[in-house]
Amino acid sequence: MKIISSKYTYINGEYKKDVAVAFNTKIVKIAPLNDLQAKFPNAQLIKYPNNSVLYPGFINPHVHLEFSANKATLKYGNFMSWLYSVIENRNTLVSNLSEDLIKEKCNEMLKSGVTTFGAISSFGAELEVCANLKQRVIFFNEVIGSNPAAIDTLFADFKNRLNESIELKSETLIPAIAIHSPYSVHPFLIREVLNIAKSQKLITTAHFLESQAEREWLESSSGDFLEFFKNFSNTTQAVTTIEEFLNAFKNIPTLFTHTVQVKESEIETINKNGHSTIHCPRSNRLLGCGRAPIEYIDRVLLGTDGLSSNYSLNILEEMRSALNMHFQADLNKLAPRLIEAVTTTASNALNLKIGKIEPEYWADFAIFTLPDDLKYEEKGSLALHTIINCESADSVYIGGEELRIKS
Numbered sequence: 001m002k003i004i005s006s007k008y009t010y011i012n013g014e015y016k017k018d019v020a021v022a023f024n025t026k027i028v029k030i031a032p033l034n035d036l037q038a039k040f041p042n043a044q045l046i047k048y049p050n051n052s053v054l055y056p057g058f059i060n061p062h063v064h065l066e067f068s069a070n071k072a073t074l075k076y077g078n079f080m081s082w083l084y085s086v087i088e089n090r091n092t093l094v095s096n097l098s099e100d101l102i103k104e105k106c107n108e109m110l111k112s113g114v115t116t117f118g119a120i121s122s123f124g125a126e127l128e129v130c131a132n133l134k135q136r137v138i139f140f141n142e143v144i145g146s147n148p149a150a151i152d153t154l155f156a157d158f159k160n161r162l163n164e165s166i167e168l169k170s171e172t173l174i175p176a177i178a179i180h181s182p183y184s185v186h187p188f189l190i191r192e193v194l195n196i197a198k199s200q201k202l203i204t205t206a207h208f209l210e211s212q213a214e215r216e217w218l219e220s221s222s223g224d225f226l227e228f229f230k231n232f233s234n235t236t237q238a239v240t241t242i243e244e245f246l247n248a249f250k251n252i253p254t255l256f257t258h259t260v261q262v263k264e265s266e267i268e269t270i271n272k273n274g275h276s277t278i279h280c281p282r283s284n285r286l287l288g289c290g291r292a293p294i295e296y297i298d299r300v301l302l303g304t305d306g307l308s309s310n311y312s313l314n315i316l317e318e319m320r321s322a323l324n325m326h327f328q329a330d331l332n333k334l335a336p337r338l339i340e341a342v343t344t345t346a347s348n349a350l351n352l353k354i355g356k357i358e359p360e361y362w363a364d365f366a367i368f369t370l371p372d373d374l375k376y377e378e379k380g381s382l383a384l385h386t387i388i389n390c391e392s393a394d395s396v397y398i399g400g401e402e403l404r405i406k407s
Ligand SMILES: [Zn+2]
Pocket: 062, 064, 120, 207, 257, 305, 306
């Protein structure tokens, strides 16, 4: 048994003072330090200095490790130009990927306090590395393909990859399902894959309404995607509509990534059906997609997206960007919401025993230290100062084990 003690402990959206946490691989009890020491006299005490804040380990639910080799290769500023540049450079970027590079990028996440991340995988190439990491990985096997003639092959390939990840399932590797997007996956494939998600109770995610071009294509089979689909699939018709797509997920609470170009009625459906949004502000900005209307969305998580549309996987940096991007929001309300996005909200959406400091949850922690005394302990100020003043976590625990943060 170990006891961790810090000045503030983040519990249920509040910063509690004068409590400590007793844990093995999971959290056992939360109480004042003296009480815990009396109850567990042989426990090892880990005391963090003044100004320290103990958070549950942060969750970054959306990253594409396959594109970790990108820095200045891809074209930014416009979604379609970016997409063409991805197609042109995909093979080079994937061939420049190495195990060391993936580990380096996972370590960057870890340094920023991320103990669990969601990896969107289209080939399965990073499965082995993810299975051997100390971090928890929700391994999203992605299905993509709208050409009816190729559906059987694509579905078989998807099932193979899913089964490979299920074989490696562990406390730190959680097999899951990703549907690429409404414009790129045939409704038949969506239905079949969702049947698997439902019967095997797998976490499900999908990119949704990222760009204006996507919206136009789904609404009227027009816009910038028309040329794209003529060239690549010899088709001039979208395979589904926005409504049809959302309907397919009616009984499966899903993590929709982006939801930038989303209308009021669609937000209503997302909220009503228990779906969540993974907000990726830097990716949206870099690809010229706009700003997700997170003020109207009930459940908002925060993701870095991959290095194909970002310059780092640092979740603190993502929070800082969100603070600046949503400049009309009340700062002292937005900051706590962003901390919730990477902890409580993510925990609820994923339905895993992570992201909260609560008995029976995994002892996954991220400890941060503010540079000096917080003079004004007002609502929102601790969240804000964590986001703007902390460059990295001091320490990170996963399953009760402290991991060294290498710089
Ligand atoms: Zn993505």
